[in-house]
Amino acid sequence: MSNTAHYDIDDLNEKARRHLWMHFTRLGAYATKEIPIMTRGEGCYLWDAHDKRYLDALSGLFTVQLGHGRHDLAQAAAAQAETLEYFPIWSYGHPPAIELAAKLAELAPGDLNRVFFTTGGSEAVESAWKLARQYFRAKGEGQRYKVISRETAYHGTTLGALAITGIPSLRTPFEPLTPGASHVPNTNRYRHPLGQDEVAFCDWLVEGIEDRILWEGPETVAAVYLEPVQNAGGCFVPPEGYFRRVREVCDKYGVLLVSDEVICAFGRLGEWFGAQRYDYLPDIITCAKGLTSGYSPLGAVICRDHLAEPFLDGTSSFLHGITFGGHPVSCAVGLKNIEIMESEGTLAHVRAHEAGFRERIEGLRDIPIVGDVRGAGYFLALELVADPETEAHFTNEESEEILRGVLSPAFFEAGLICRADDRGDPVVQLSPPLIAGDQQFDEIESILRTTLTDASRHLRRSHSVAGADRREGGKEWS
Ligand SMILES: Cc1ncc(COP(=O)(O)O)c(C=O)c1O
Structure with missing residues (x-):
C-alpha cells in the first residue's frame, strides 16, 4: 500500500x-529545500513520506539493533503501558526495572552488578561523573572530581557530558563548561607518526593518560572515560593491550575507568558490551541507544559493587534522580530486546557476518578518495582523503564541499542512510542494524562505490577548475 495518501507533505x-x-541541524538549509520526513520502517529499511525506500545503514543513530517495525518490541511496550504505564523508581521498584537491572548485571562482565537507569546517553555519562564525585566524597577523597577523556570523542551534550566531550566546535559556544575535564590523544593510528608500530603507539597513548593524571595531580582525578571503539573521528579501535594497560594505570592511581558504551554495547561489536570484546573490566559502563533498539528511550549506568558500597548503609543515598529514568515501558522494551537478541542469536550473527561486511567496505579502497577503513563488528568508518598515497587531508572547504555538498545529498538520493561526519577528519560512518546480512552489505557497497567514485571525479574537476582559477588569481583549493 502506498504511503503518500496519508501525508500532506507540503503541510x-x-x-x-x-x-x-x-x-x-542547519535550519537554514531547509528554508527552501524539502525536509526529509521518515514515516515507517521494516527490518533494515525505512520509507519517507513519498514512499521512497532507504537502507538504514546507521540504525537510526547507532540504535535500532534489531531493525525497524518489529511487532514483538512494540507489543512489549503496549503490554507494559496497559499494566503500569509509569511509576518512578524513586524509593519504589517495579518489575520491569528490577528484572532489567538483574539481567544487565548478569550480562555485564565481573561484578558490574548495580544499575542506575537514565533516559539516554548524555544523562548516563553525566550521572556516572556525579556518582564518581559523590563516591569519592563519601570515601573521604572529596578532592577527586576531575575526569580525563579523549580528543574528538563525543560523550553527549548536557553541560557535564559536554565537558567530557572532546570536540572543540561543540564546546566553545557553551563555555564555561563544568570544570575538571581534560583530554588526551585518541587511538587514531592512521594519522599518527607511530601508527605503524602498534607497540610504540600503545606505549605513547598509555603514557599520555598517566602523564595527564600526574599533571592534574592523581589525588584530584576521579575517572577516565573511554569508548571501546571511539565513534567521533571515525571508529578508532584500540591498539593491542591498550585497555589492559589503561586499567593498570587507573588502578595505580585509584582512578575509576568508565567505559562509555552508548554505541558499543548490545551487540554492536558482537558482544553484550564492548569491554568484553577487548577483555577489560571497567568500574562503570554507561549505555543507552541499543539497550531498547530505540523502541523507547532508556540509558543506564552499570557499576561495580564497590561503587555502591558507600550508599548501602545508614542515611546515605546517591543524591541524583531523573523522573523518567527506568521508565517501566522502556525497561519492558529493554528486557524484550535482550530476550530477542538471545533467542535469535544476534551476537553470534554479528560475529559471523562482520568479516563479510568489512571485506566489502575494504574493497572500496581503490576509489581515489578512500584513505582508510577501520572499526569492528557492525561499526565501520571510511576516512576520506585528498590523496591516499600521501594521506593528504582535505582543506576545510573541500571537506565541507565533499561531505555536505556532494556526498550527503548523493547518499540520500541513492536511498542510503549513513553518516558523512567531519567532527574530526572527514569520514563516512556505517552502523547497520544487527540483523543485516549479505544482501544489505552488497547494497551498501554498491551505493558507496557509485557515490564515492562520483565524488572523487567531482573533486578532480573542482581541482582542475581551481587550478585554472589559481592561474587567474581565483580561489585556492589547497
Ligand atoms: C559514546 C557516546 N556517549 C554519549 C552519547 C550521548 O547520548 P544521547 O544522545 O543519548 O544523550 C552518545 C551519543 O551518540 C555517544 O555516542
Missing part, C-alpha cells in the same frame, strides 16, 4: 519549518 514541511527544531 508537514510548513509546520516543521515553523515549529520543529531539528537537532544539530
Whole structure:
C-alpha cells in the first residue's frame, strides 16, 4: 500500500519549518529545500513520506539493533503501558526495572552488578561523573572530581557530558563548561607518526593518560572515560593491550575507568558490551541507544559493587534522580530486546557476518578518495582523503564541499542512510542494524562505490577548475 495518501507533505514541511527544531541541524538549509520526513520502517529499511525506500545503514543513530517495525518490541511496550504505564523508581521498584537491572548485571562482565537507569546517553555519562564525585566524597577523597577523556570523542551534550566531550566546535559556544575535564590523544593510528608500530603507539597513548593524571595531580582525578571503539573521528579501535594497560594505570592511581558504551554495547561489536570484546573490566559502563533498539528511550549506568558500597548503609543515598529514568515501558522494551537478541542469536550473527561486511567496505579502497577503513563488528568508518598515497587531508572547504555538498545529498538520493561526519577528519560512518546480512552489505557497497567514485571525479574537476582559477588569481583549493 502506498504511503503518500496519508501525508500532506507540503503541510508537514510548513509546520516543521515553523515549529520543529531539528537537532544539530542547519535550519537554514531547509528554508527552501524539502525536509526529509521518515514515516515507517521494516527490518533494515525505512520509507519517507513519498514512499521512497532507504537502507538504514546507521540504525537510526547507532540504535535500532534489531531493525525497524518489529511487532514483538512494540507489543512489549503496549503490554507494559496497559499494566503500569509509569511509576518512578524513586524509593519504589517495579518489575520491569528490577528484572532489567538483574539481567544487565548478569550480562555485564565481573561484578558490574548495580544499575542506575537514565533516559539516554548524555544523562548516563553525566550521572556516572556525579556518582564518581559523590563516591569519592563519601570515601573521604572529596578532592577527586576531575575526569580525563579523549580528543574528538563525543560523550553527549548536557553541560557535564559536554565537558567530557572532546570536540572543540561543540564546546566553545557553551563555555564555561563544568570544570575538571581534560583530554588526551585518541587511538587514531592512521594519522599518527607511530601508527605503524602498534607497540610504540600503545606505549605513547598509555603514557599520555598517566602523564595527564600526574599533571592534574592523581589525588584530584576521579575517572577516565573511554569508548571501546571511539565513534567521533571515525571508529578508532584500540591498539593491542591498550585497555589492559589503561586499567593498570587507573588502578595505580585509584582512578575509576568508565567505559562509555552508548554505541558499543548490545551487540554492536558482537558482544553484550564492548569491554568484553577487548577483555577489560571497567568500574562503570554507561549505555543507552541499543539497550531498547530505540523502541523507547532508556540509558543506564552499570557499576561495580564497590561503587555502591558507600550508599548501602545508614542515611546515605546517591543524591541524583531523573523522573523518567527506568521508565517501566522502556525497561519492558529493554528486557524484550535482550530476550530477542538471545533467542535469535544476534551476537553470534554479528560475529559471523562482520568479516563479510568489512571485506566489502575494504574493497572500496581503490576509489581515489578512500584513505582508510577501520572499526569492528557492525561499526565501520571510511576516512576520506585528498590523496591516499600521501594521506593528504582535505582543506576545510573541500571537506565541507565533499561531505555536505556532494556526498550527503548523493547518499540520500541513492536511498542510503549513513553518516558523512567531519567532527574530526572527514569520514563516512556505517552502523547497520544487527540483523543485516549479505544482501544489505552488497547494497551498501554498491551505493558507496557509485557515490564515492562520483565524488572523487567531482573533486578532480573542482581541482582542475581551481587550478585554472589559481592561474587567474581565483580561489585556492589547497
Ligand atoms: C559514546 C557516546 N556517549 C554519549 C552519547 C550521548 O547520548 P544521547 O544522545 O543519548 O544523550 C552518545 C551519543 O551518540 C555517544 O555516542
